[in-house]
Every structure is written in structure tokens, then in C-alpha cells.
Amino acid sequence: MSRPRSHAEYLSRLVPPSVAGLRRRSLLAGAAGGGVLLGTGLLAGCGDADPEGSGSTTVSLGSNQSDPKPKEVTAKVMDGFRASSGITVAVNTVDHNTFQENINNYLQGKPDDVFMWFAGYRMRFFAGRGLAADLSDVWSGLSGMSDAFRKASTGDDGKQYFVPSSYYPWAVFYRKSVWQQYGYQVPKTLGELTTLAAEMKKDGLSPIAFADKDGWPAMGTFDILNLRINGYQFHIDLMAGKESWTSGKVRTVFDTWRGLLPLHQPDSLGRTWQEAAQSLQQKKSGMYLLGLFVAQQFRDDEQDDLDFFTFPEIDPAVGAKALDAPIDGYMMARRPKAEDNARKLLAYVGSKAAADIVVKNDPSTLVANSEADTSGYTALQRKAAELVGSATEIAQFLDRDTRPDFASTVIIPALQQFIREPADIDGLTTSIENQKKSIFTD
Amino acid sequence: MSDQSQVPQDHAVPSAVTTTTTGGRRRRLRVLSRTDRVVIALMVLVPLLLVVGLVWLPALATVGLSATDWDGIGPVGDIEWVGARNYADVVGNYPPFVPAVQNNLLWLAALFVVATPFGMFLAVLLDKELRGTRFYQTALYLPVVLSLALIGFVWQLIYSRDQGLLNGVFGTDVDWYGDPDVNIWAVLVAAGWRHVGYVMLLYLAGLKGVDPSLREAAAVDGASEVNTFFKVVFPVLRPINIIVLVVTVIESLRAFDLVWVINKGRNGLELLSALVTANVVGEASRIGFGSALATSMLVVSLVFITVYLTTVMREDRR
Numbered sequence: 001m002s003r004p005r006s007h008a009e010y011l012s013r014l015v016p017p018s019v020a021g022l023r024r025r026s027l028l029a030g031a032a033g034g035g036v037l038l039g040t041g042l043l044a045g046c047g048d049a050d051p052e053g054s055g056s057t058t059v060s061l062g063s064n065q066s067d068p069k070p071k072e073v074t075a076k077v078m079d080g081f082r083a084s085s086g087i088t089v090a091v092n093t094v095d096h097n098t099f100q101e102n103i104n105n106y107l108q109g110k111p112d113d114v115f116m117w118f119a120g121y122r123m124r125f126f127a128g129r130g131l132a133a134d135l136s137d138v139w140s141g142l143s144g145m146s147d148a149f150r151k152a153s154t155g156d157d158g159k160q161y162f163v164p165s166s167y168y169p170w171a172v173f174y175r176k177s178v179w180q181q182y183g184y185q186v187p188k189t190l191g192e193l194t195t196l197a198a199e200m201k202k203d204g205l206s207p208i209a210f211a212d213k214d215g216w217p218a219m220g221t222f223d224i225l226n227l228r229i230n231g232y233q234f235h236i237d238l239m240a241g242k243e244s245w246t247s248g249k250v251r252t253v254f255d256t257w258r259g260l261l262p263l264h265q266p267d268s269l270g271r272t273w274q275e276a277a278q279s280l281q282q283k284k285s286g287m288y289l290l291g292l293f294v295a296q297q298f299r300d301d302e303q304d305d306l307d308f309f310t311f312p313e314i315d316p317a318v319g320a321k322a323l324d325a326p327i328d329g330y331m332m333a334r335r336p337k338a339e340d341n342a343r344k345l346l347a348y349v350g351s352k353a354a355a356d357i358v359v360k361n362d363p364s365t366l367v368a369n370s371e372a373d374t375s376g377y378t379a380l381q382r383k384a385a386e387l388v389g390s391a392t393e394i395a396q397f398l399d400r401d402t403r404p405d406f407a408s409t410v411i412i413p414a415l416q417q418f419i420r421e422p423a424d425i426d427g428l429t430t431s432i433e434n435q436k437k438s439i440f441t442d
Numbered sequence: 443m444s445d446q447s448q449v450p451q452d453h454a455v456p457s458a459v460t461t462t463t464t465g466g467r468r469r470r471l472r473v474l475s476r477t478d479r480v481v482i483a484l485m486v487l488v489p490l491l492l493v494v495g496l497v498w499l500p501a502l503a504t505v506g507l508s509a510t511d512w513d514g515i516g517p518v519g520d521i522e523w524v525g526a527r528n529y530a531d532v533v534g535n536y537p538p539f540v541p542a543v544q545n546n547l548l549w550l551a552a553l554f555v556v557a558t559p560f561g562m563f564l565a566v567l568l569d570k571e572l573r574g575t576r577f578y579q580t581a582l583y584l585p586v587v588l589s590l591a592l593i594g595f596v597w598q599l600i601y602s603r604d605q606g607l608l609n610g611v612f613g614t615d616v617d618w619y620g621d622p623d624v625n626i627w628a629v630l631v632a633a634g635w636r637h638v639g640y641v642m643l644l645y646l647a648g649l650k651g652v653d654p655s656l657r658e659a660a661a662v663d664g665a666s667e668v669n670t671f672f673k674v675v676f677p678v679l680r681p682i683n684i685i686v687l688v689v690t691v692i693e694s695l696r697a698f699d700l701v702w703v704i705n706k707g708r709n710g711l712e713l714l715s716a717l718v719t720a721n722v723v724g725e726a727s728r729i730g731f732g733s734a735l736a737t738s739m740l741v742v743s744l745v746f747i748t749v750y751l752t753t754v755m756r757e758d759r760r
Contacts, residue, residue: 102723103725104727105514108514129515213620214706215708267615267617267621268620269620269621269705269709270619270621271603271620275602404725404726404727408724408726409726409728414537416709417537420709434535435535438531438535439728441511
């Protein structure tokens with residue numbers, strides 16, 4: 001976004017878009033309504049101008065970590081920050097999905113000084129639109145961050161806008177005890193996976209747990225199939241709208257998926273991922289393609305029984321080295337009230353100290369800082385870190401790698417349609433491509 | 443509307459009497475004190491401003507935005523006009539649109555044919571002063587009072603495929619929320635559950651107001667219970683009937699909360715209101731496209747509003 005051209009425009013940016021829209025219309029309509037609402041704008045301006053000097057000892061954080069476990073970990077990290085800096089963090093926790101869906105209004109309204117977000121297309125988008133602040137100076141003080149993370153934190157203009165804190169891979173999870181009981185072996189190719197799944201079916205298990213009531217989990221399946229069949233570059237280009245959905249390559253992905261669907265748990269469109277994970281935990285399903293957060297659905301004494309493998313190779317020419325590993329982290333609002341404290345907080349959450357606290361408390365994530373003491377990692381975490389470390393390319397997950405309007409209003413209904421009626425692939429891909437053209441216009 | 447036109451007169455006439463004791467009625471009305479004129483002006487202007495500012499301007503702005511491809515970010519100057527492209531996309535290039543229109547109509551039909559008559563029936567029963575009538579009233583009205591988050595949770599407990607009450611009790615594995623042929627009916631049951639209570643309360647209030655002598659007269663003439671209701675009570679309740687009808691239409695047009703809580707109005711539960719929200723309010727921010735959807739919803743509502751208003755006005759003139 002460009003610099004404001006006038007004082008009125010500057011003020012207009014201070015109010016949320018809903019109000020701003022009303023105000024514009026009123027101004028067009030007549031002086032009376034406009035005057036009243038202009039008053040609101042001025043008041044908002046005064047509110048923002050309230051001096052919160054550098055001597056203040058608070059900073060606000062918008063958190064999307066609403067599940068009990070991550071919420072607790074966030075609180076512990078913030079306690080650590082207070083202990084080291086004397087600055088209190090006012091954490092404003094919002095339901096994870098709600099936070100994500102309201103992000104536009106949130107960032108244009110009065111966001112918290114620091115807010116949690118993801119790496120990927122959207123981070124770069126907000127940076128490009130001037131809704132997030134440049135964090136290059138915070139980055140210059142960070143140590144222990146790999147080049148891959150620096151790259152993932154960099155906007156289109158080459159500056160950093162994001163401090164990574166944790167990440168997690170998507171893989172196929174299973175219970176060791178179940179696999180030992182039946183003598184299953186980790187599949188290395190798609191053929192082996194299909195054979196294994198057929199065996200599981202015979203043994204009375206749902207071979208692959210599956211849930212897509214919320215619309216996003218199926219994206220993980222699409223991602224990994226596309227990465228295995230067509231490779232990382234094609235996947236990223238497809239997400240960026242540069243490749244056609246009607247191409248034979250995308251068709252092959254859906255064709256392969258159609259072949260695998262009978263091996264998935266049926267009636268997935270009415271099931272939440274938590275319920276699917278519990279079917280794995282209750283030994284009713286054989287395996288489950290999901291993020292490492294699946295571990296949250298397992299009791300503490302069952303954590304050691306959980307294991308995973310990366311989705312097997314489909315095309316030997318492509319290999320099995322790419323995967324989804326979304327990075328979570330922190331960003332700073334464009335005009336934070338307590339900017340100094342916000343920068344201190346961002347430096348802290350990217351530090352070894354904060355990473356150590358996370359490692360100690362949450363077995364379902366991996367910390368971004370490589371200097372962190374990872375001796376506290378469970379076997380599962382260590383294996384996950386190795387998996388991501390050995391990956392040749394890392395994707396961020398479909399809804400983080402493409403435009404959100406495309407992901408939520410086109411891809412989610414389309415994938416649900418596919419799960420419902422897997423036969424009509426041509427109609428499906430044509431529909432996606434037509435809708436893509438109407439969305440990727442600029 | 444009729445309220446607003448009544449109010450100023452009530453204030454005006456008595457004070458006019460105090461200021462002028464002589465002269466005809468026409469003169470008395472013209473000579474209003476300054477206070478009266480200010481009051482009248484305020485009485486007219488304040489509601490007018492509110493209606494124009496909060497209803498008509500946003501509605502017109504929505505129609506205006508529907509011809510743009512605004513994404514909700516950045517100054518107004520950057521908005522690009524795209525003409526009718528959004529409308530063409532809504533109709534021809536947006537698979538959820540047609541099911542949404544169908545579902546809205548189905549919703550209207552289900553509430554109108556099943557839930558509303560059932561609510562009226564319950565009201566008639568409760569009007570009989572049964573024992574524990576207070577308890578039944580409360581129980582039936584409770585769903586209207588409960589918060590939407592709680593209702594979604596309650597029905598999730600009942601309908602969940604793997605862990606739900608229904609499948610647990612009957613030993614079935616129907617995918618109540620996931621199967622697009624089933625879930626709309628499952629949700630209509632939940633919506634009806636709420637609507638029945640609402641209609642019941644409205645109608646019960648009306649029934650309490652019916653002059654008992656009418657019923658007595660009908661009984662003396664030897665009319666049966668059923669005949670008394672349909673030929674005497676029902677016609678007398680005309681105003682309440684119209685309110686119930688309007689409430690039913692409004693409820694089915696703005697139906698939103700339940701499907702949103704369940705699965706954001708996808709996969710068989712598409713509703714126009716949910717599509718508007720998914721496009722405008724969510725992370726997507728397809729403001730222009732969502733506005734085109736909202737405008738189509740406005741057009742549908744206008745049809746019903748026009749039919750209603752013409753009927754009511756024709757009645758008044760008679």
C-alpha cells in the first residue's frame with residue numbers, strides 16, 4: 001500500500017473497513033452523515049495518538065493458539081519474556097480459525113502490537129500491502145535461524161517481516177503397537193502402500209483415517225500427491241495460478257487420489273480431524289496423513305507408541321523428498337502502540353530461551369531456532385526434525401501457499417465435491433480452472 | 443411505520459389545544475408551538491436518518507460494490523470496476539450458488555409447511571391450560587433463547603457420525619452432517635426445533651387475547667372444537683397470522699447460524715447468507731463477488747417484501 005496522499009486518507013485507514021466503507025458512502029451522500037462519521041475518524045485519531053512512551057512495561061499479543069496445549073505453552077513463553085525483560089505481555093487469544101478468517105479486518109483495524117501468523121503467500125501479501133512492519137533489525141540480532149527460515153520470513157521486497165518460532169511436518173502417522181501386532185512394514189512406494197492398506201482392510205481396520213468436515217485437512221492429501229507426482233516447482237506454480245488445473249498433470253493427481261479413496265475412512269465429510277485422530281488412537285484405523293499436531297489427541301503415555309513415515313514415492317523421477325511443513329511465527333502490526341517492547345518481544349520469541357521453553361512443554365511442535373536445547377525432544381520430535389532437515393523442498397500447506405479467496409471459496413468446495421463424487425474429474429478440474437481465472441486477475 | 447406517523451400527532455394535538463382556545467380544527471393544527479415543530483422534525487428526521495444511514499446506504503453501497511473487484515484492502519481509489527462480471531461468475535462459475543438457492547427455498551418450504559403449523563398446533567394445545575403448561579412453554583421456547591454456539595454444540599453431540607447420540611442409540615452409521623443428501627434434513631430438524639418454539643410463543647400470546655365470548659357463542663351454536671378454531675378463532679387472529687407468516691419468511695431468508703456452526707455452509711448445506719459471509723467476512727475478502735451474492739439475496743428478499751407490503755396496504759385501504 002502506498003503512503004497516504006492526504007490527511008483524510010490517513011484517517012480513513014485508522015478505522016475498520018466496515019466503518020470506513022460507511023463513511024465513504026456518507027461523504028458521497030451528504031455533509032451531515034459525513035460530518036458525524038468524520039468525527040468518529042478524528043476521535044479514532046486522538047485515541048491512537050495517546051502517547052505510550054518507551055517507559056511502558058506492557059505489550060499486546062494477538063494469539064491464535066486457542067487449543068489448550070499450545071495456549072499453555074504460549075503463556076509459559078510470555079512468562080519467560082516477563083522474567084527476562086520485566087515487560088508484561090497482554091495475550092489476546094482468539095479461536096484459531098476465527099483469527100485466520102478475520103485477519104483482514106483485524107490488521108486494518110486496531111491489531112495487537114505483535115500477532116501470530118504463518119510463513120508463506122499470506123505473510124508476503126500483508127508485507128506487500130504495508131499491513132505488517134519490517135523486522136530486518138530484529139533479524140540482525142537473531143542467532144540460530146537457518147537460511148531456509150530466513151528465506152521463509154522474507155517478503156517480496158527482500159526484507160524480513162516474520163519471526164519463525166515453530167514448524168511441523170505433515171506425514172503418515174501410525175501406532176507402533178498396532179503395526180507390530182499385524183507385522184506391517186513401512187511402505188516405500190505407492191504400490192506398497194496400496195498393498196498394505198488392503199491388508200489392513202482384511203484385518204478389520206480402516207486403512208487410512210480421513211476427515212474433511214472443516215474443509216482443510218483434504219488439502220494435505222492433495223498437496224502431498226501433487227508434490228510426489230508433479231514435484232515441488234509445479235505445485236508452487238499451480239498454487240500461484242501459473243499452471244492450468246485442466247492439465248494432464250493435475251488430472252493424474254485426482255486419478256491417483258480416486259484410486260486411494262476406497263482405502264480412506266468413509267463418510268469423511270462429517271468428521272473432524274480430532275475424531276479421525278481418535279480413531280487412530282483407538283486402534284480402529286491403521287494410519288493417518290496429518291500434521292505432527294495429531295499427537296495432541298494421544299495421551300502422554302501413548303506418545304512413545306506414535307510413529308510416522310513420509311508419504312511414499314510415486315514417481316522415481318520425482319522422489320519423496322518434498323513435503324508440507326508449515327512454519328508458525330510472529331509478526332508486528334504496521335503501527336504498534338509499544339513498538340520498542342514489541343521488537344523486544346519479537347527478538348525474544350525468536351531466541352534460544354523461548355525455544356527451550358517450547359521444547360520442554362509441547363511434544364507436538366518443533367522449534368525453529370537451531371541453537372535450542374533439543375535434548376528434551378521426544379523420539380518423535382527428533383525424527384520429525386530430521387525429516388524436515390532432509391527435505392529438499394518445503395511447502396507451507398495449500399491454504400498458506402495460495403490466495404486465501406481461492407483456497408477457501410474454490411478449493412475447499414471442490415475437494416469436498418471430489419470426495420463426494422470422485423468420478424467426474426474433468427468437470428471438477430474445468431470448474432476449478434474457470435473459477436481460478438476469475439480470481440487470479442492481477 | 444404506522445407507529446411513527448401516530449406519535450407526532452399524539453404530541454401535537456394536546457399542546458395545540460393549550461395554545462389556541464378558539465378557531466377551527468384546521469387552524470389549531472397549523473399553529474404549533476416551536477417545541478412541537480422541533481419534536482415533529484426530530485421524530486421524522488431521526489428514524490429517517492437511521493433508516494437511510496443504516497439500511498439504504500449500505501444496501502446501495504453493496505449494489506455498487508458488486509460491480510467492483512475490491513478485496514477489502516487499500517484505499518477506495520484503487521477499486522476497479524468490472525461491470526456485471528461478478529454476476530456472470532455467481533450464476534455460471536460458482537458451483538455452490540445453485541444449491542444455495544435451492545436450499546433457501548427448501549428451508550422456506552419446510553418451515554412454512556411443517557414447523558410453523560406445528561408451532562401453532564402446540565400453541566393451541568398449550569392454550570388449553572394443561573397441567574404443567576408453564577413447563578412445556580419454557581421447554582419449547584428454550585431453543586430460541588440458547589446461544590447459537592451452544593445449539594451447534596448440542597446438535598453436534600447428537601449428530602456426530604462416530605461419537606453421536608443418534609448413531610449410538612440406533613446402532614447405525616449414518617453420516618448426518620457429512621452426507622449432502624442427509625445433512626440438509628438433519629439441519630432442518632434443528633432449525634425447525636428452534637422455529638417451532640418461536641411460533642408457539644407468538645401464537646400463544648395471540649390466543650390469550652381472543653375474546654372468550656366468541657368461543658362461548660360458537661359452543662352455544664353447537665360448533666365443534668375444530669370448527670370453532672378454523673372458522674372463528676383463526677380468522678380473528680389475522681394480525682398474528684400475518685406476523686407469523688412474515689417471521690417464517692424472514693427466518694428462512696436469513697437462515698445462517700446453524701449451517702455456519704456445522705460446516706460453514708458447505709457440502710450440501712449451502713445457503714445464500716453463508717456464501718455471502720464466506721466470501722466477504724472470511725479471510726477470502728472477495729468483497730465485490732460477495733456483494734454480488736448479497737445483491738441477489740436482496741432481490742429475493744425484495745420480492746417477498748413487495749408481496750407482503752402490497753397485501754397489507756390493500757387490506758388497509760379496504
